[in-house]
Amino acid sequence: MTSDENHAHALIRGRHSVRAFQPTPVAGEVVRRILATAARSPSGTNMQPWQVYVLAGGARDALVERVRAMRAAEPERERGPQPFGEYVYNPEPLEEPYRGRRKAVGWSLYSLLGVAQGDRAASWVAAGRNFEFFGAPVGLMFTLDRTLGMGSWLDLGIFLQSVMLAARGEGLDTCCQAAWRHYHDVVRQIAPISDQEIVVCGMSLGYADAAAVANTLRSEREPVAAFARFITTAPSAQPHVTPAEQCDATS
Structure with a gap:
């Protein structure tokens, strides 16, 4: 492989969900460069269905504070059975x-x-770190138009991965967070998201805190043999049986 190909593999293998960030600011021009690179992601018929809202500074802090208050007032939002x-x-x-x-x-x-297993109070606090962007100085919100179908959700998933890999290329880390869907109405109080858009997920963006124990986690992946089948031989031709012939054969 070329050095560029090796670099691509390293970026993908090196990406992981970071759950503790340094407060170091991320320059707006860096975020724009990440998004410009991610915009090269493929999408069906080049629809490019994604919309992104970048929250930093006072906007980011206001969202964190409002969701913190909402969690205290309405904990059932996350606890289900239907969040x-x-x-x-x-x-x-x-x-x-x-x-x-x-x-x-x-x-x-x-x-x-x-x-500890069964400690609901502690797990509630730990889950709450999601809504602080794990300390990251930048929060991204991703939306889709409600009129679009499953294909656009697929396109958005590809775009999200591109954002995360482009961030790694800038020395930054991320954590993609579907948990923000619980508070889409609060997000709308801060970001000008129309009712025509679905708040699909958020993403924390910043510089990882290397000393944080949470960032030592590396989730397991299934081996290729567990999810891929390599098919090199065509199946033998089977005679086509019409419904009428099938009925005659079994009557």
Whole structure:
């Protein structure tokens, strides 16, 4: 591989969800450069359906304060059984193997943070760090037009990965956060997001705090053999059977 190809692999392998940031400011020109690079992401028929709202300074701090107050007043927003929000991220109950993977990463993080299993008060506090952008000085909000379909959600996912990788290229880290959907109405109080848009997720952006224990977490990934099938031989041709012929054969 060329050095550029090696660099691409290193960026992807080096990306992980950072949950503790330094307060060091991120220059607006750097954020613009990240977004300009991410805008090269592919999208169906070049629709480029994403919208991004960049929150920093007083706007970012106001959102954090308002959500902190809302969490204290309406804790049921996050506790379910159907969390408050514009869409359901996962079906519940979640089936295996997805349930096991979610549980494993959750308890791996909580064990690092010293949150004991069953300690709901401590887990509530830990979850609340989401809504402080984990201390990051920049918060990004991503939206889609409500009239668009599943294909645009796919396009947005590709765009999100591009943002995260471009950030790594700038020496920055990120944490993508669907949890912000619980407080889409509060986000709208700060950012000029129209009712025509769905608040899909947020993202923390900043310089990682290397000393934070939360940032030592590296979630596991399945091996290629567990999710990929390499098919090199065409199946033998099967005679086409019409519904009428099938009926005659089984009558």
